Amino acid sequence: MELENRVAIVTGAAAGIGRAIVDRLARAGARLALVDRDAEGLARLAAALEGRRVDVLPLVADVAREEEMATAIREARTRFGQLDMVVNNAGVGVEKPLLDHDLDDFRRIFAVNLFGLFVALREAARIMIADGTRGAIVNVASVAGLRGSVGRAAYGPSKAAVINLTQVAAVELAPRGIRVNAVAPGPIATAMVQVMHRPETRAAWLRQVPQGRYGEPDDVAAAVVYLLGDGARFVTGHVLVVDGGFAAAGMLYDIAATAAAGSPADGRKGERGS
Template sequence: MELAGKVAIVTGGASGIGFATAKAFLEKGAKVVIGDYNEEGGQQAEQQLKESGADVTFVNVDVSKEESVEQMVAATVKRFGRVDIIVNNAGIGVLGVTHELTYEDYHKVIAVNQDGVFFGAKHAIINMLEHGDGGVIINTSSILGSVGEGGAFAYNASKGAVNLMTKSLALQYAEHKIRVNAVAPGYVETGMVSKEALGDFYDALVDKHPVGRLGQPEEIAHAIVFLVENEFVTGTTIMVDGGYTTQ
């Protein structure tokens, strides 16, 4: 798929992997809607990207609420006429999760990381079927959708579900020319995942990656662009993890 002229939604697009993905799409000529819970951050991201002449807009969204996601898709269609691509990237991270798991904690993670993917895919597919030209769904999974980690029960469960949701949706909608793939990052350098924020734990994370460093948001965005552009790839989850899951 050529990205020029296509309309893409990127949830969690105000920072990190989402922002890098929005920027990568815009550089290839796409029109982008940044969906994010952080209103201030989303507006700042929109303004920053618009300075380069990009066709981008921000929509405030809570992906754990179906009505909010439906409104985001409706706003996209109102602004740009259609949805060609959605990147279900918004999520709650694993860092900070404690070993004392409560149902409230579990449900919060599932609501964002798993339900958010369902809502995003559902409402994007409705529009893709309406315009009849197919489309692409990319889900942000994680290495922890394939391997376990102590203290991350809910996160593991949510990302494992994303991997299988990706396969199932790809099978169900292939005949409609809708491709569904996922990207599974290792630990990626962001504001929350940095030497300054994590101290010695940062070094422990680095040691888990055979390449000897953490990932960069742009590297994950590059994989997402590949999954969008390559029309012979569907139903797969690509590991972008510095070798983490090879061990």
């Protein structure tokens, strides 16, 4: 198994994308410290993993509280005797007009998405350097951090900051043998989007994602596990979009279906278009 006996800590592990990452890491043979503020969800997940004989340490903590997050990282190191991988996945968002945002939206969202992530990254890197571990860290950003999307005045900048922090950390920690990468998911079918996405949001995503669908949590988990593994040993400071083609897209329509329905088939007519 690719990650046999390596130790990973995953934040926001109890649901959605975090849970899918945990599942893939468990199948790859990793030992797992799981952080979530949802004590019940975490206990259920830990029990299910123990049933599969996965070595697991559930840690109830709010990543936005500096001491709780730092303590969780140190507890994971103490319990397993090493720390090889960190997945900073916990995140929160809101979708509403910029004019309706207030500073508390920014404070709440940045506290989890950026400040909590920074504390975990810094504490883990300190431990990895002290232990001489060639570690790997993956931060869960978002395409909202790459593009200006409607309704994301606080969430988008928090994820843009995650992307830049990933790059800064990657260059500073590369000489110490630690890799830092990010994934930037597009719309993924989780509880978060059930709350955050209104019907208009859903329709816009389905129009603007070339694959015409929401992704599954496991689509993101597969990318995270790739970035954590040895196959990505020369990859650091990278942002891997997992978005069904959204970030690559410009003008979109189904040209094959349109041509089949009888539109002019002379491709040269299109050469003058822009």
